[in-house]
Amino acid sequence: EKGPFPYYMLKEITEQPAVMRRLLSRYVDADAKPQFDAALLKALASADRLYIVAAGTSYHAGLVGQSLFEQLAGVPTQAALASEFGYHMPLLSAKPMFIFLTQSGETADIRQVLVNVKAAGYPTLTLTNVITSTLAREADYAVDLAAGPEIAVASTKAYTAQVAVEALLAAALGQFKQVPAAAKSDVAHALSLAAAGQQALIDQQAKLHALATALFAKTRNAFFIGRGTDYFVSLEAALKLKEISYVQAEGFAAGELKHGTIALIEQDTPVVAFITDPKTAARTRSNAEEVEARGAKVLRIAAASLAQPEDQLIVDDLPALLTPLLTIIPGQLLAYFTSLDRGYDVDRPRNLAKSVTVE
Ligand code: F6R
Numbered sequence: 001e002k003g004p005f006p007y008y009m010l011k012e013i014t015e016q017p018a019v020m021r022r023l024l025s026r027y028v029d030a031d032a033k034p035q036f037d038a039a040l041l042k043a044l045a046s047a048d049r050l051y052i053v054a055a056g057t058s059y060h061a062g063l064v065g066q067s068l069f070e071q072l073a074g075v076p077t078q079a080a081l082a083s084e085f086g087y088h089m090p091l092l093s094a095k096p097m098f099i100f101l102t103q104s105g106e107t108a109d110i111r112q113v114l115v116n117v118k119a120a121g122y123p124t125l126t127l128t129n130v131i132t133s134t135l136a137r138e139a140d141y142a143v144d145l146a147a148g149p150e151i152a153v154a155s156t157k158a159y160t161a162q163v164a165v166e167a168l169l170a171a172a173l174g175q176f177k178q179v180p181a182a183a184k185s186d187v188a189h190a191l192s193l194a195a196a197g198q199q200a201l202i203d204q205q206a207k208l209h210a211l212a213t214a215l216f217a218k219t220r221n222a223f224f225i226g227r228g229t230d231y232f233v234s235l236e237a238a239l240k241l242k243e244i245s246y247v248q249a250e251g252f253a254a255g256e257l258k259h260g261t262i263a264l265i266e267q268d269t270p271v272v273a274f275i276t277d278p279k280t281a282a283r284t285r286s287n288a289e290e291v292e293a294r295g296a297k298v299l300r301i302a303a304a305s306l307a308q309p310e311d312q313l314i315v316d317d318l319p320a321l322l323t324p325l326l327t328i329i330p331g332q333l334l335a336y337f338t339s340l341d342r343g344y345d346v347d348r349p350r351n352l353a354k355s356v357t358v359e
Contacts, residue, residue: 007346009152009244013332014202016160019147020195020325023161024188026146027168032188034172040141041176043123044169047097050077052166053085053113054101055356057155060236061162062101064229064324068166071321072182073173082109083359086116100126101166103150103158104355105133112359114138127165129158143169152347153354154244156332159236160198160325164191167322190318194325197316201329204313205337208330211312212337215270215299222247223261223291224331225254226274227284233274233324237331244349245338254280254287267295272334276303276315276323301330 005011029035044050050069052062062079069077078090082100086109098117100110105128114135118124126139129147136142147161167187174182201208216222222241224234234251241249252261254273265271273288275281285300285308292298302311303323315326339346 007152007336009154009156009336009346012150012152012157013329013336015148016157016329017195017199017202019157019161020164020191020198022146023164023168024191026144027165028188032186033175034168034187036143036169036172037141040125040143041173043141044073044075044097044125044173045177046095047075047123048095049093050075050097050099051085052077052079052099052101053082053110054079055082055107055109057159057236057239058101058103058162060232060239061159061166063232063235064163064321065099065101065166065170067229067321068170069173072167072170072179072185072187073177074179074181075173082107082113086112086359097123097125100124100128100135100139101162102126102133102135103129103145103155103162105130105135106355106357107135108357108359111135111138127162127169129161153349153352154240154335154346159328163322163324164194167191185319190322191325193316194318194322197318197326198329201315201326201333205333207313208333209337211299212334213341215272215297216241216245216247216334216338217341219268219270220248221264222249222270222272223264224249224251224272224274225257225284225287227254227280228277229321229324230254230274230276230280230284230327233327233331234272236324236328237272237334240332240335241338243352244335244344244346245342246344246350247338254284257287257291262291262294265291265294265296269296270299271296272299272301274301274327275306275311276327277320278306281306301327
């Protein structure tokens with residue numbers, strides 16, 4: 001039940017720190033080492049390439065997973081849209097393994113890919129929030145995202161659970177394969193920092209509501225920019241705003257602005273810039289200045305160690321690949337408050353269903 005919350009979406013946003021802690025207790029042992037089924041790790045370790053097949057928000061989590069599996073487990077990994085992959089299959093490597101990333105476990109576009117790759121004899125794993133679902137049953141292996149039931153149509157806690165489980169699984173695979181980056185990584189510690197950092201952001205709801213009103217109250221469009229994982233979060237923050245507030249929102253790789261998108265910037269166009277990676281912070285900041293010079297209203301969301309006086313929201317520091325666990329929280333809350341301000345049914349946006357069982 002919703003309890004004191006006006007909408008399930010807000011309840012589910014606030015549950016995210018507890019989900020992080022639940023995943024730690026479920027998938028991390030007493031020595032802070034991530035633990036998964038040995039047969040699953042063996043299957044993953046014998047793959048020469050991983051494909052993460054997903055849709056919508058889960059695809060955005062898959063993009064983060066792509067970097068996590070490459071860097072922590074040393075295996076080439078490609079996130080793919082299920083609706084495209086089913087019909088335009090890329091040239092596969094010799095020994096691929098397929099990971100289906102799906103909150104509901106019922107998405108038809110994903111099932112269509114699963115049926116085909118199983119028929120071709122490839123190993124399959126489903127990461128899902130519904131462990132009794134079709135995709136969990138039909139894959140060779142299944143791992144529970146353990147986020148608890150997600151009722152609001154807009155996915156929130158399933159996204160952060162997906163990123164966290166991908167990180168734990170990539171680290172476990174890297175340790176199994178003795179990849180040096182995995183031995184050094186302390187994903188368990190990072191996830192407990194993430195839980196605290198998420199709580200700090202959830203506690204700033206009044207501020208985020210004011211920022212949402214100032215930025216999005218009247219706008220018809222909005223842009224989210226970043227580089228690397230900040231770009232992946234931009235895509236997800238834009239999707240959240242689109243689906244529940246009906247604002248035309250787009251996420252862009254910040255460096256791509258000058259290749260076309262900047263033409264869309266007008267007086268008062270809202271732009272949210274995510275700045276959490278020391279390698280690219282200066283470049284994203286100059287992109288933010290470029291749009292500001294053309295009249296954009298810019299909200300800068302930055303990591304603590306990179307903070308500048310013009311930044312209006314600060315998130316805690318985390319290893320670069322895990323910052324989406326924090327930066328998406330303001331993305332979710334900005335969308336929530338915009339929908340609320342506009343008087344929409346936050347949990348049941350028009351034209352959308354919770355699980356999409358048609359192709
Ligand atoms: C967006 C959203 C959708 C789903 C997509 C995939 O908030 O919920 O984009 O992420 O339909 O659904 P699952 O993860 O159930 O396969």
